[in-house]
Amino acid sequence: MIAENQKLVTIRRDERERTCIVCPIGCRLTIDVNDDRTLSVSGNRCKRGKEYAEEEFRDPRRTVTATCAIRGAAVARLPVRSSAGVPVDAIAGFLARVYELRLDAPVSRATVLLSDVDGSGVDLVATATMERVDAEQEEDDG
Amino acid sequence: MDSVRVAIIGAGVSGAAIARRLSEYDLSVALIEKEADVSFGTSKANSGIIHGGFHHNTKYLKARLEVQGAGMYPQLHRELGFPYRRCGIVVAAFTPEEMTAVEHLYRQGVDNDSAGIELCGADRIHGLEPKLHSDVIGGLYAPAGGIIEPYRFVFALVENAEQNGVRVLRGFDVCDATFSGDAFTVTSGDGRSIRADFVVNAAGLHADEVSARFGAESFTIHPRKGEYHLLDRRTAACPDRVVFPVPTSVSKGMLVIPTVEGTVLLGPTADAVDAKDDVDTDGSRLGEIVTSAQRLIPSVSAKDIITSFAGLRPALDDGDFLIRESSAVPRLIQVAGIQSPGLTAAPAVAELVKDLLKEAGCELTERRSFTRTLAPVRRSRLLDDEELHDAWRADPDAGEAVCRCETVTRDEVRAAIAAGHTTLDGIKFYSRAGAGRCQGAFCTPRLIQIVCEETGRSATEVTKRGPGSELLVDRLPGTPDTPAVRTGTTRPTRSRTTPNAGADRRVDAIVIGGGAAGLAAASEIAQAGFHALVVDREPALGGILRQCIHNGFGLQEFEEELTGPEYAERYVEEADQHRIDRVTSTTALAIRGAAADAPTDAQGFITTLLSKRRGVAHVRSRAVVLAMGSRERNRGSIQIPGSRPAGVMTAGAAQRLINIEGMIPGKRTVIVGSGDIGLIMARRMKLIGADVEAVIEIQPVPSGINRNIVQCLDDFGIPLYLGHVVTAIHGSRRVNGVTVAPIENGVPRTDRSFQIDCDTVLLSVGLIPENELSRELGVRLHTQTNGPIVDASLMTSVPGVFAGGNVLHIHDLVDYVAEESRRCGRAVAAYLNGDAATAQVPIAAGSNVRYVVPGSVRVGATSTHYLRSMIAKVGAKVEVTVDGEVVQTAREHHVQPSEMISVEIDGTSLQPDASVEVSIR
Numbered sequence A: 001m002i003a004e005n006q007k008l009v010t011i012r013r014d015e016r017e018r019t020c021i022v023c024p025i026g027c028r029l030t031i032d033v034n035d036d037r038t039l040s041v042s043g044n045r046c047k048r049g050k051e052y053a054e055e056e057f058r059d060p061r062r063t064v065t066a067t068c069a070i071r072g073a074a075v076a077r078l079p080v081r082s083s084a085g086v087p088v089d090a091i092a093g094f095l096a097r098v099y100e101l102r103l104d105a106p107v108s109r110a111t112v113l114l115s116d117v118d119g120s121g122v123d124l125v126a127t128a129t130m131e132r133v134d135a136e137q138e139e140d141d142g
Numbered sequence B: 001m002d003s004v005r006v007a008i009i010g011a012g013v014s015g016a017a018i019a020r021r022l023s024e025y026d027l028s029v030a031l032i033e034k035e036a037d038v039s040f041g042t043s044k045a046n047s048g049i050i051h052g053g054f055h056h057n058t059k060y061l062k063a064r065l066e067v068q069g070a071g072m073y074p075q076l077h078r079e080l081g082f083p084y085r086r087c088g089i090v091v092a093a094f095t096p097e098e099m100t101a102v103e104h105l106y107r108q109g110v111d112n113d114s115a116g117i118e119l120c121g122a123d124r125i126h127g128l129e130p131k132l133h134s135d136v137i138g139g140l141y142a143p144a145g146g147i148i149e150p151y152r153f154v155f156a157l158v159e160n161a162e163q164n165g166v167r168v169l170r171g172f173d174v175c176d177a178t179f180s181g182d183a184f185t186v187t188s189g190d191g192r193s194i195r196a197d198f199v200v201n202a203a204g205l206h207a208d209e210v211s212a213r214f215g216a217e218s219f220t221i222h223p224r225k226g227e228y229h230l231l232d233r234r235t236a237a238c239p240d241r242v243v244f245p246v247p248t249s250v251s252k253g254m255l256v257i258p259t260v261e262g263t264v265l266l267g268p269t270a271d272a273v274d275a276k277d278d279v280d281t282d283g284s285r286l287g288e289i290v291t292s293a294q295r296l297i298p299s300v301s302a303k304d305i306i307t308s309f310a311g312l313r314p315a316l317d318d319g320d321f322l323i324r325e326s327s328a329v330p331r332l333i334q335v336a337g338i339q340s341p342g343l344t345a346a347p348a349v350a351e352l353v354k355d356l357l358k359e360a361g362c363e364l365t366e367r368r369s370f371t372r373t374l375a376p377v378r379r380s381r382l383l384d385d386e387e388l389h390d391a392w393r394a395d396p397d398a399g400e401a402v403c404r405c406e407t408v409t410r411d412e413v414r415a416a417i418a419a420g421h422t423t424l425d426g427i428k429f430y431s432r433a434g435a436g437r438c439q440g441a442f443c444t445p446r447l448i449q450i451v452c453e454e455t456g457r458s459a460t461e462v463t464k465r466g467p468g469s470e471l472l473v474d475r476l477p478g479t480p481d482t483p484a485v486r487t488g489t490t491r492p493t494r495s496r497t498t499p500n501a502g503a504d505r506r507v508d509a510i511v512i513g514g515g516a517a518g519l520a521a522a523s524e525i526a527q528a529g530f531h532a533l534v535v536d537r538e539p540a541l542g543g544i545l546r547q548c549i550h551n552g553f554g555l556q557e558f559e560e561e562l563t564g565p566e567y568a569e570r571y572v573e574e575a576d577q578h579r580i581d582r583v584t585s586t587t588a589l590a591i592r593g594a595a596a597d598a599p600t601d602a603q604g605f606i607t608t609l610l611s612k613r614r615g616v617a618h619v620r621s622r623a624v625v626l627a628m629g630s631r632e633r634n635r636g637s638i639q640i641p642g643s644r645p646a647g648v649m650t651a652g653a654a655q656r657l658i659n660i661e662g663m664i665p666g667k668r669t670v671i672v673g674s675g676d677i678g679l680i681m682a683r684r685m686k687l688i689g690a691d692v693e694a695v696i697e698i699q700p701v702p703s704g705i706n707r708n709i710v711q712c713l714d715d716f717g718i719p720l721y722l723g724h725v726v727t728a729i730h731g732s733r734r735v736n737g738v739t740v741a742p743i744e745n746g747v748p749r750t751d752r753s754f755q756i757d758c759d760t761v762l763l764s765v766g767l768i769p770e771n772e773l774s775r776e777l778g779v780r781l782h783t784q785t786n787g788p789i790v791d792a793s794l795m796t797s798v799p800g801v802f803a804g805g806n807v808l809h810i811h812d813l814v815d816y817v818a819e820e821s822r823r824c825g826r827a828v829a830a831y832l833n834g835d836a837a838t839a840q841v842p843i844a845a846g847s848n849v850r851y852v853v854p855g856s857v858r859v860g861a862t863s864t865h866y867l868r869s870m871i872a873k874v875g876a877k878v879e880v881t882v883d884g885e886v887v888q889t890a891r892e893h894h895v896q897p898s899e900m901i902s903v904e905i906d907g908t909s910l911q912p913d914a915s916v917e918v919s920i921r
C-alpha cells in the first residue's frame, strides 16, 4: 500500500523541512533563506507550494478551536473558534482567554464572545447554539 | 470496634458461598474484601463452568466437592436467579488414543457419581454438538455440567447474605491479625478493625499471606495464569454445550465455552507466573487459543473477538484444595488452593466450612427468618416490547438505553449501584453495561455521569475497579465538579417533537439516526412531499459532528471551512425548514418487516422505539433509511496484549469526554493509529494541556491526511512512529506505559522494542459501520465495507430499506456523507412514488480498488459512485471498462487508501447484460 512514486511522510526534524498541505500530494519542501532574506523553496511540484512555504515562514497562523465553560445549557461546554487564523505564537495566550470565560446560556451560533483578542484582530466566536435549560427541568430529568 | 462471631476474609465465590450459608444461622458475620468490590479476584475471570465430575480422581478433596457442589446448583439457581444453564459438557476425541483417555475420564466420572455421564461414538457426539470438527470420532458427554456467569453468582450470594444480616466490608485489606483474650482482631491497611471469634481465610491468591499474618501454618500459593478471548454474540461458533479437548498431563486444555449471555469464551491457557497481580495477556498465547479452539470448532473466527483477558488460579503444591481448621491457630479455618473446580465446588465448600466451624466450637442455630430467595435482576434486553413498556411505566429510567450494544437501561445501572457496585467494572458485571462489542466506548461517559448522580461523587473520583483506577484525571477550567445537573435528557435545541408518539404512528419513511446522513436524507424525502421521521438516541441532532469541534468540515459542499457543530447546525436548520418530524433521546431497538400477507395499507415496516418520555412506541413506515453511522474499533478488535488498566479508551470516547463533558481523561498520552481522528485528538490533548508522547502507526504510511500530520503533530513536535506497533499495555490499575516494537517483514521485532511512559492510551484504529439493526432486519452486508450491499438507488437487499453515510461504508469527509445521503433520500422518494425500478448492472471492483459503492449502475442513466483505492499514487487514472473495453478514464491528481474517490459512471448506452469494472492504474 506504499506509493512507489511518493516519498514517505516522516516527522519534521528540521525547521527547513516542511510538508506542503495545500493539496493531498504533500510535497516535502526544503526552504532556504537567501542573503536578501527572500526564500528559496525546493521540492514543490507547483507554485502553491512556494506560497505556502512563504506564509508558513513569515507569518504562520492557525485556526484555534476549543470549548468554553457554559452554565444553564444542556451540556457543560460550548464549542468555540477563532474568527481567523491566530499567529502561532499567540495561540497559548488566546487559549488562556478562552479558558477564563464563564458563559451563561442561551448563546447562539456565530455570537462574538470576545472581540479582537489581545489586540490580534481575531475574535472568539461560538460555533453552536445552546438554549437555556431551566433548573426545574434539570431536576426533573435527574 | 465492631465485633462479629465469624469474619470471612475474601469475597470471592468461596467466601461469598460461605457467607450466604452462615447467614442461615443466628450468627453475626462479616465478609471482608480488600478490593473495591466483591468478586474482583479469581472469581471474575474464569471459565464459568459447572464441571461434570469426571476430571479428577476421587482421592482428591476437590473431586468430591466438585460433584457435590454441581448437584447444588439447580436449587441455588432457583433461589437466587443468577444466570445458569445446565447445558452439559462434551469432550471431543480425534484419535483412538484420545478415545482411550476419554474412557479413563468416563470411569472416573462413574466413580465420582457424575449423573448421566456417557461415552459417545461419532454420530452421538456430532448429534450432541453439531458445530464440532468433522474429524471428531467420539468422546464423552456429562449432562450434569453447565455454565454460569461467575461474578453474577457471587453478587447474588453476597446480596442474599447481606439481606440476611451479613456485613460486607469492601476495600478492607487485611494487614494485621492478632489474638487477644478470646478473639481475633483483624485490621485493614486504612486502620479499620474488626473483632471476630472465628475467622475463615478464603483469601484466594493471598491465602498464604493471610495465613502468615495470623501466624498460622505456612504454605505457598502459586499463581497460574489462564488467558481467554471473548467472542461477540454474533459469532457462528457458539456451541450448544461446553466443548473440551482431551486433557493433557498439565491442563484440561483449551475449551470453547458458550456463556449464558450468548457470547463465547475461548481458553484458558495455563502458565505459572510469579506475580499475583500479573493478569497481562500475552500476544503469542492469544494466537494459540484461537488455533486450539478452531481445532474443536472450525467456525471460530478471530474477527469476532471483542476482548481478551486473563485470570489467576491460586494453586497449592499438591494441586488439591486445603480446607480445614488451622493446625497452628485454633478457630481459624483455612480455605486455600481453591483453583478449578472452585466455582463448581463453592456450595459444597460452604457446607464443609460450616461443619468445620461447628466442630471448632461455633454453635449454629437456624435463624427463624431466613430469606432464601432474591428478587430477580431485570434485564431490559430480554423483555418483549410490552414488558419493557410496563417496566417504563413503573420507572421511566427503563426508557433510557445507556449501553447500546447490550441494551442496558438506566434503571438497570441504578440497580447495580444500589446493590453496592459503584465501579465501572462492578456495574459491567452486574448489568452488562459496557460488556458488549464496543466494550464501553459508547457508554463509559454516560456511566460516569450516572455514578456521579447516584453517589454524589465527582467525575474524577469514579474508578474502573477501585482506588488507583480513576478514569478521568481532571476537569477543564469551569466544568462543574459533578455533572449531576446536566442529564442528557434535557430539551433538545429547537425540537419539535410530535405529540402522542407513544401510540402507533404511521409515516412514509423512518430515518434511523440524525447525523449528517439522516438529516440529509430526511430533507430530500420531505422536499419531495413525503412525511419523514428522524430518530436519534442523542438529545440533540447532528450525530458525531457535535463532538468534532475542530474545523475542516464542509470545504467541498459549502466551500468554506466549518467546524463540526457548525456543519451539523446547518443541516438541523435545513430540517427545520422542511418541518421534519423528529424524536431525540430515543433509541430504535428493532425494525421488522410487516407480515407478507398484511393488507396493502399495513405493509412496510414497524420500528420499535424506546425513550424515557414515551417508553416503547411503534412506528409504521413504508420505507426505512438506515443512517446509524459507525462505531469505533477498540482494543479487542486489534488485540493489544498486556494488562487492562483504566486509561485505555477509544479516541472518540475521549473526544466526547473532553468536548462535551469538559473532562481531561489523562495527562500523558500515547495514541495508537494515525487516522484523522487520532491526529485530531493528539492536537486536542495538547490544547487542553496534556502531553502526547507519540502516535504509533502500524502501516509504513500515515492514514490521516497531510494537513493533519502537519497541523496536529508537526506543529507540536509529536513523534509519529510509522511501521511500529504497540505490543503491550502496562499498569495494573491505571496505564503507566506501553511497549512499542518496529515491524519488519510484517512482524514485530520484539528484540528492538522500547517502552514509552504514559497514563493514557487513545485508540484510533478505524470505524465500523453500525449495523446491528440492519443485520437483525435481514439486510445483507458487504464483506469489504461491513455495510449493507446496496443497488444503484442505495436500496439494500430488503426492498424499501435504504442506507447512507457511515452506516453504508466509512467516509473520510462529511460532504460525501451528505451528498450520498441526499441521493439516498431522493431514491426513497422515487420508491415512495412507486417509480418503476430500472435495470441495473453490477460493477466489479477491479485492480487496486477495494470496493465501489453503490455496487451497481443503472442502465440508461449516469450515476455517482464512491471507491476506495488500495494504493497511494500521484497521477492515477480511474478506468471504467465495459466488457473488457475501456470506456471512461478519469485522471486523479493523487489517490491513497484513506481518501475516497468519487466517479460518475455513464450508463446511458449500457446493455443490461454488460460486465462493468472499475480499476485504478
Ligand SMILES: Cc1cc2nc3c(=O)[nH]c(=O)nc-3n(C[C@H](O)[C@H](O)[C@H](O)COP(=O)(O)OP(=O)(O)OC[C@H]3O[C@@H](n4cnc5c(N)ncnc54)[C@H](O)[C@@H]3O)c2cc1C
Residues within 6 Å of the ligand: B512, B513, B514, B515, B516, B517, B518, B535, B536, B537, B538, B542, B543, B544, B545, B548, B551, B552, B553, B554, B586, B587, B588, B589, B627, B628, B629, B630, B652, B655, B676, B677, B680, B770, B773, B804, B805, B806, B807, B811, B812, B813, B814, B815, B817
Ligand atoms: C474525530 C473526527 C474527525 C473528523 N474530521 C472530519 C473532517 O475534518 N472533515 C470531514 O468532512 N469529516 C470529518 N469526519 C467525518 C464525519 O464527521 C463523519 O463521516 C460524518 O459525520 C458521519 O455522519 P453519519 O450521519 O453517517 O454518522 P453519525 O454522525 O455517527 O450519525 C449517526 C446517528 O445515529 C444515531 N443512532 C445510531 N443507532 C441508533 C439507534 N438504534 N436508535 C437511534 N439513534 C441511533 C447516533 O446516535 C448518531 O447520532 C471526522 C470524524 C471524526 C470522528
Ligand code: SF4
Residues within 6 Å of the ligand: A020, A021, A022, A023, A024, A025, A026, A027, A043, A044, A045, A046, A047, A048, A049, A050
Ligand atoms: S507543492 Fe503543489 S503539488 Fe505539492 S503538495 Fe503543495 S500544492 Fe500539492
